[in-house]
Amino acid sequence: MTKIAVIGGGKIGEALIAGLVSGGVSAKDVHVSNRRAERGGELTEEYGIVDFTDNRQAIDGVDVVFLCVKPKDTTAVLAELSDTIDNNAEDTTVISMAAGVPLKSLEDVVSAGTPVVRVMPNTPMLVGRGMCAVSGGRFVSDAQLEQVCDLLDTVGDVVVVEENQMDAVTAMSGSSPAYLFLVAEAMIDGGVNLGLPRDLASRLAVSTLTGAAHMMLEGDLGPSELRANVCSPGGTTIAAVRALEESGIRAAFYRATQVCAQRSAEIGRMSAGSAGAGDDDED
Numbered sequence: 001m002t003k004i005a006v007i008g009g010g011k012i013g014e015a016l017i018a019g020l021v022s023g024g025v026s027a028k029d030v031h032v033s034n035r036r037a038e039r040g041g042e043l044t045e046e047y048g049i050v051d052f053t054d055n056r057q058a059i060d061g062v063d064v065v066f067l068c069v070k071p072k073d074t075t076a077v078l079a080e081l082s083d084t085i086d087n088n089a090e091d092t093t094v095i096s097m098a099a100g101v102p103l104k105s106l107e108d109v110v111s112a113g114t115p116v117v118r119v120m121p122n123t124p125m126l127v128g129r130g131m132c133a134v135s136g137g138r139f140v141s142d143a144q145l146e147q148v149c150d151l152l153d154t155v156g157d158v159v160v161v162e163e164n165q166m167d168a169v170t171a172m173s174g175s176s177p178a179y180l181f182l183v184a185e186a187m188i189d190g191g192v193n194l195g196l197p198r199d200l201a202s203r204l205a206v207s208t209l210t211g212a213a214h215m216m217l218e219g220d221l222g223p224s225e226l227r228a229n230v231c232s233p234g235g236t237t238i239a240a241v242r243a244l245e246e247s248g249i250r251a252a253f254y255r256a257t258q259v260c261a262q263r264s265a266e267i268g269r270m271s272a273g274s275a276g277a278g279d280d281d282e283d
């Protein structure tokens, strides 16, 4: 069985652990390391995994290491792990989940030949519906990349992309659950504005978003056709769609995805220019 270490059991680290364990990975083969012992204790209690506060001990003898700390901490944490990675009997694959941090910055702080993979995950991993985009570094074999994809497959969908697509991927899947939560929130407020109780408005909005997502995933029709199909001539839905278009919904998404990708690129430049990426607290 593959032995796994997760460095940083925050939102993404926990989503990964939850997905791996519920996807059939044995909890005793999953190590987590945090600076705060209380956080490790919480994760152990919830998922039955093994917790550490020493990152080097956590990765001793493991096959893969997932780096789930903030982008500004990622290269420094990896540099601290380099000797232990070298001392592991088998090749240890390093997988960075950090937004913006390029493969080159990661490869620069470990010994030449260390297999490094960059992943852009998202938080729906917590419920086994994540989207992970994966790019392999210079020293990753096809078998190692496949092993990483197989592990991530337990927490949702996986796609292999070119590294130069990662900033756009961050805008499309890494950060986008937040856009959809915002859409849900706005719909709920719309319902409350119409006089519905908040819990009823919430149930209607969330259930509809979920149903629409399933139609896009499971049916043969794409979003444009699905939307056209529910817009009867002169009806209620086309009136609402027109109001959304006039309010700039499309322009808002063009702009949001563009600034998100730009921010990801900025974080990458900062991490390439120094050991840390400044004090920004970014996802």
Ligand SMILES: NC(=O)c1ccc[n+]([C@@H]2O[C@H](COP(=O)([O-])OP(=O)(O)OC[C@H]3O[C@@H](n4cnc5c(N)ncnc54)[C@H](OP(=O)(O)O)[C@@H]3O)[C@@H](O)[C@H]2O)c1
Residues within 6 Å of the ligand: 007, 008, 009, 010, 011, 012, 013, 033, 034, 035, 036, 039, 055, 067, 068, 069, 070, 071, 073, 074, 077, 097, 098, 099, 100, 120, 121, 122, 123, 174, 175, 282, 283
């Ligand atoms: N959140 C998202 O939706 C999202 C989406 C895509 C990608 N990402 C990427 O995922 C990574 C993690 O993000 P997050 O949202 O999960 O952040 P987070 O919730 O702040 O979690 C970071 C975790 O790292 C731990 N940590 C910090 N320094 C450490 C160190 N030196 N050694 C060991 N553990 C350390 C922190 O806990 P202690 O301080 O208690 O140790 C904390 O639990 C980021 O690089 C981000 O770019 C996040």
